[in-house]
Structures are given as structure tokens and as C-alpha cells.
Amino acid sequence: MAEIPKSYDPQGVEQRWYEQWLAAGCFKGKVDTTRESFAVMIPPPNVTGVLHMGHLLNNTLQDIMIRRARQEGKSALWLPGTDHAGIATQSRVEKELRQKEGKTRHDLGREKFIQVASEWRDKHGGIILSQLQKLGASCDWDRKVHTLDEGYSQAVLQAFVTLYERGYVYRGKRMVNWCPVSQTGLSDEEVIMKPTQGSLFKMRYEVVEQPGTFLEISTTRPETIPGDVAVAVNPEDSRYQHLIGKHVWRPFPRTQIPIVGDTAVEKDFGTGVLKVTPAHDRTDFEIGKRHNLAVLDVMNPDGTMNADAGPLAGLERFKARTAAAKLLEELGALVKIEPYENTVGYSERADVPIEPRLSEQWFIHYPKIEEAKRAVTSGMIKFHPERWTKTYLHWLDNIQDWCVSRQLWWGHRIPVWYRKGSDRNDAKNRHVSLQPPSDPANWEQDNDVLDTWASSWLWCLATIGWRKPGETTEELKHWYPTGALATGPDIIFLWVARMIIAGLELHGPEKKTLTDDEIRARIPFKRVYFNGIIRDKLGRKMSKSLGNSPEPLDLIAKFGADGLRFGLLSIAPKGQDILFDEDRVSQGRNFCNKIWNAARFRQMSGPMFDNSSIPSIVKRINSAQLDDDDSAILHGLITLSKATAHQLDEHEFTAYAQGLYGYFWGDFCDWYVEASKVRLADPVLRDHCLAVQDLVLRQFLLLLHPIAPFITEELWHLLGYGKENEFIQNQNPSDGSDLINAFQTSSVKLDVSKVADVALLREFVAEVRATKSQANQATKRDSIITVIPKDTKAKTLLSHNRDKLGRLAGLSEMQFAESSGDRPGTVCQLGTVILEQSGTIDVAAEKIRLSKELEKIEKAVVAGEAKLSNETFVSKAPANILEGARKQLAEATAKRDEIVRMLKTLN
């Protein structure tokens, strides 16, 4: 066996093992119906994207789940892929086209543009997946899926056609959210509401029938004045009701528009008079419909003003706003301009304010809403943390039809053909199918593509072969529903809810309502873990413009993938946002180094023996030599295994990481290994003690493996736990029951009470060290103490562990005495400790120390006495609590009395 280097160097280890895992096909998902299945579908990142902090956390969590499942012997599959990111990709390609060739997509034409975009995708896309490999992601790369793959595309179109046939898809002219930059409609979910600083323009319009009378009107958008077709007041508003039916002069282009009465107008908002612009506002559109008003569109799709905008024609919309204000002023119609903050919808991708715009679009009316709610409320799908259920249900309760058409070219072209020159809104003139019509010359296909989310909502189905309802594949039968989904709560509507709906409606024959059993069979996943969003240490979102996002690959290079994974996990509170601070990732790296060195120490401490299985190690444990520490550390190992199994089941990832950290560093390294150095020097006891260490290290590596796959695999082999070409991923850490069995088989009897005894010894050592530190003897290895044991049991425990205590506390001698006499000491649970010192003791300092101690313990005594003298407590509290309180009070009292006595002797 090679000698282990002094500090852990992740670089070489990571690359070597990742290559071996790939070569051995470790990550391949195999359909094996004899095993329980467990699949995870990666949330497909944008194909154009690069790895960011959020991906690191999200994919670490998935990797943990899938690696643990593999260890447990499940038939596991983690399927990777990317989505085509319609708007994002098209925008980037168009931008490059514009910059490099000065062309627009229209110069190229649809076919050529898609070809260019595909080439661009193939060149720049998918970087993110190779970056994930550096993180150690154990995806089945051979099953990589892209939403524009041929088979997947078929599924997407089929879903649309099926929903059309089932009556859930319709076409219509509606108000949609229009992005002037991407020049496409968007769904409500893609619009981000942001408080925006703007101005409120107060204007006055003259009443036509009563010259000299003016109506004051407030607006944030004076550029839409040319599109005004009326002004509206609340019919119950006594200030204005007499004017309903009359007209006002619209300032520009100057014309008469009617005054209408509509209850949608809020009397208290502004002046209580609303200008009505049906083409550019949702509320106004509704008002216009009620009053039969014309829809006067004054804007081009790119956000510039069109010819109908009169004097504003040709101006960009925000320039037009300023120009409109100036114009109003010149006309004497402007009263004043006030700063004003209101909430404005922004396009998620382009980050510019959207325009409400009337256009022809395709919509999906969501099916299976009731079932989607029931799936979650009755626990067939479990959300972690559970509170997201409320958000999910609230959305379903207020659900709006989904605008799924996008005026883009990059995506799945809507599989609808219209008879040339006919009314497209008449279903008779449509051909909706995966196949074009047989007489293509008479038809033209819809120019639009589907929303990207209308492809990714099939992710759990179409990645494993779903192509149409009713048909199934081996993979679908085996892995669907998938075991868990890990994602961010920000896409609970965009993606999670829609996947649930898609599964319920499309995974099976058409049914109006579903039974619970049918729901169970159709849901895409059984659990959803919502991980928090990573922010910078000031709590801001990570963003390119702020430059506050670290480069993930740099972090991996600096801390190692394992260290980074561990660090992220240990600072990621359950479902809570995470404030990222690089310093904290170093904890993960340090932990890896600690593990590395513990293994190194094991290697240096003696020869390696048969480490090939639990029984072969347990066989080397000598029951006769089993001491207090052995019992405690092995019992702790069982407890840890059990806790880990529970925490992973419940997705308590942080507790899982911290449990391993505390056990390994605190219990094993700082105490057990240090204590065992005495025995390791003794040839009779050495091998037994090494066996215990071997067992602890083995099980610990197994438990840690899902978080830190590389270092655990490396040490697994270096310490001889696995043979060549066998991997740690195929070893089950279990919940501790295999340890219990092995101990029973080999008649190794652990004494559970030793856990408490060792805790007492640890307190004792800590007190001695503190006392020494105070007396400036901290570094002395040959201090002498006198102990007045509390009782005979304490005395036995101390003398049993004399050598260890000497080593751990730096003692050359530990004497026992009946009484401390007149010397001050430290009181701990096992007794009073007196440090022998040369020269005189600092009486004043001792007094201060003891007084502080006294103050602390006095509080406990008072609290304990109060509690026990309370009759209701004594009569109502359960017996074990009562007994505990009595014991505690007795101990506190004894300690207090001893301190008081020592203080007296000092006076």
C-alpha cells in the first residue's frame, strides 16, 4: 500500500476516480425489476447556461440522494439533460448575428436561422454538464436528453395535440404580456413584478360640452394618450356622475372622446378619473369591452410608437413618455409631475418592462387541478419543507389559462396548419397533428413555437420514453414516478406544478377524474425538495451584473469538490435562503483534510489486517480488551448510522452533514484517537485498538460517501476496505443493524453505560486542562494533580483510565485524597481536582475564579430548589423528570458546598 501524503490533494484524486467510475459504468441506470427503483431527473439547465452557485447546491443534493440509493442497492437512475431555453438562446444568437454580420433573423429566414442556432448550441451549449462532472455528479451521461431532441420533440408536440383533442387548448385574441425586446408574448409566470421609480403625471382635459370646465386625470404613462378612447369615472362618484355621457378633448391627436361610467374606477385613486387605453392596459381593455370602445393600438411590437401615435410616432416608448409630457406642457394640459413608485411587470429574460398587448395566441386551460391539489394535500407527493404546499395550493386556486405560444423560431413549432386565406380562429380551417396535411400546398403552418416550459413540463415522462398517452416503455414502467425532485422554490409554478398536471393528464388514457390509485401512478415524483436560493453574504441575489457570484470551478479547484459539497451542505439550512461566504467552504476542505490525516495516522500506527468486511474486522476486536472508550465510540457509530438513515429519509441534509462532522472530529479524532495512543504503544493492546479504528473509519466513509464521493472512494481503497474494480457505491452503510448483528455474532458486548462514563471523563479532562491553563501550565506534560473523588464509582472510573487521562490532560501523576484540605480546586462531576503548583498560589485570582463558579452554580441550585419545592411540579411532572431534577439539585448543591468551603479556606 502506498504511503498517504501529508495533506489531502483533491485534484488528482477527483479526476482519477471520476474517470474510473465512468469507465466502469458506475452511474448507468439499469432497469432491474428485482430491485426497488429510484430515479431523479435533473432540473434541466438552460443549454446556454454556465454553472452557478445554485446549480452546485441543487446538484449536490441530487447526487447525495442518488448515491445513497445506489449504496442501498436500489436500481438508481440520475438522468441529465438540458432545455433549449427558447427566448434566452434565440436572443443570444440574434445578438451575435447582429454584431458579427449586421443581420437579423429575418435576413436569414427561418430554416437557416434554426440551423445557425443549432450550431451555436452545439458549440457553446452543454458546457454546464461537463462542469457538473467536476462536482462529481453521478449522472447517467449516456441518457442525456435535450428538449429539442427528436423523440422528445415528438412528445412535446403530441402533448399539445392530445390536449387539443381533449379540449384543453384554444386560440384567441387576448391581452398578453408582450416583451418588446424578445418580441413575443409571455405567460404570467414569466413576468416579474418590480417596484419601479417613475412619475405620476397630472393632466387636465377640457369638457367638450362645457368649455372652461376641466377634468383632472393622473397617469404614469402619458405616451399612451393617443390610444385613449375614453375617460372613465365611477358612476357613484358624485363629483363626476353628472358628466357621464358627455365628452372631453383628448389633447393629442386632438379629438373628442366620451366620458363613461364604470365601477372598476377607484374613486379614491388619484383624482378618481381614469383615462381608458384598451390596447395598452388590461383593466382598460375590460372597460373598453363593457362600453364597446375601439381598441386603438399606438405601439409597434418593438416598443416604438406607430403612426397612430400622431406626434409621438416613431419614438421609442420611454422617449415618447418624455415627449408626451413636453407636449402636454406646451398645450397647457399638464398640471404637475410627481415622483411615484409603482409596481411594474418586467420580462424575466430580457429584464425590461412588458407591454400589455392584444394579440392572437394559443392557450392551455389546465386540466386536473383538483387532482393536482389532492396529490399534495394527501401526501402522495411530499414537499420538503412542507410549507411550500401552501404556495402551491394558492396558485392552483387562482390559476389562469396558460399562454403557450411564443413569437419565436427557436423551439417546438406549433403543430397547427391553417387553410390558406381562411379564418384561423375557426376550428374547421385547422389541421392539428404531428403530421402535416396531405395537401401541403393549401395550408400554412403556424409561425409560432411553444413556450419552453411547455416542453420541460414533460421532463419526467419524455426523458424515459413517453411519446403518447397510453403507450409505455420499460423505463417508464420501472422508474416512473421518480423518487424525488430537487429544485428551487422560484419555479414551483413554472415547472413543478405543471409537471404534476402534465403527469396527471397525460400519463394514461383520457379520464375526466382520477382515483387516488390513478393519481399515485401518474404523478411525476413522490417527493420534492425545495433548496434555498444562494445569495451573497450581504443577502443579495447572485448576479452577473453585481459580480458577486464566485466561479464554481475556481471554488472546486481551491477547496476540492468534496470540500465544496460538504461546505455548501453544512451552511444550507433546510429550505432557507443561504448567505454564501467563501470562508465557510474552507470548513469543508478542512474536514476532508482531517479525515485524510486520520486515515494517515491509522496507516502509520500499525500494519493493516483483513479489512474486507464488517465481520472480518469485528473478528479482530478482542472482547476482553474492550475498554470504556471502545464501547462508547462503537455505540456512537451505531447511533450515527441510525441517525444518518433517518436524516437522509427526511431530507435533513444539514443535520446529516453536521452529525458526521461532530462524530468524526469531536468524538473520534479529538478524543478516541488521542486516548488510544496509549494502547497503540502497547504491543498487546495495539491490534485490538486498530480493529476498532478500522471499523469506525470504514463505516464513517460509507456514511460520508454521498456527500464526499471522491475522498471516501480513495480512502476506501487505500485502507483496504474494497478490492480493485469494486466501488464504495456498492456497499450499504445500513442503519447500524449490520454492526449490531456482527457484534452479536462475534460476542462483542458493548456496554451502553460507557457512553455516559466517557462523557464524565471528557468533562474531567476539560476541567483539568482549564485549570492548568489558568495556572500557566497549559503546555506542561508532567503536571501533578490530586483528586478527591466524589464516590467510589468515580474513583474506579478514574483509576481505570489513569494512563489515558495522563496523556490527554498532560499529567505525570494523579493522586487520590480524602479531602482537599485548605487548598482551592476545581469541582467537576467526578470530584474535586487540585493542581499541584510550585510556589505560592495567587489567592486573589483563585477567589475571583471560584466566585464566578459559585455564582453560576448558585443559580442552578436556586432554580432546582424552587422547582422541587413547587408542589404542583412534584405532583404533576413525570417520574423521570422529577428524578432528574432531584439528582441535578443534589449535584449542584454538593458542588456549591465544596466551592463555598474552598472559598472559606482562602479567607
Place this chain on the structure above:
RNA sequence: GGGGGUAUAGCUCAGUUGGUUAGAGCGCCUGAUUGACAUUCAGGAGGUCGAUGGUUCAAGUCCAUCUACUCCCA
């Protein structure tokens, strides 16, 4: 306007059916290095658990109200 979330040490956070003297990591201070690890070890300082009220023998934990910050939806 509606609905979440959070508030515990200087910082970031644990604290799982209410029950010892509320914990960890980092930071800070003191001390340690010739054989696992300075990516280390030992010790120390530091908290009226956001505020008020309630339930209970017992509240950081449960309930109500309030305050601050934050997210989502309108």
C-alpha cells in the same frame, strides 16, 4: 391588499412530539509545533433566545398581538 418565511453569541446558523446550567463553525483573546493533521491542538471571553401578553408544574420550543427584515402573489 393577500399569503409565506425569518428574528438565538460579533458573524453564519443548529436546537425534531415543551423537561439538566441554550450549542456548533467562523471571528476575537491566551497558550502550544522534533513523529496524523497549523487545512492542527488546548483554553477563554461572548447570549435577559426580537417585544409584549397568554397556556402549562415547566416555554428558545405552543398560542395571540406587535415590531423589523425578507420572499411570493395581486
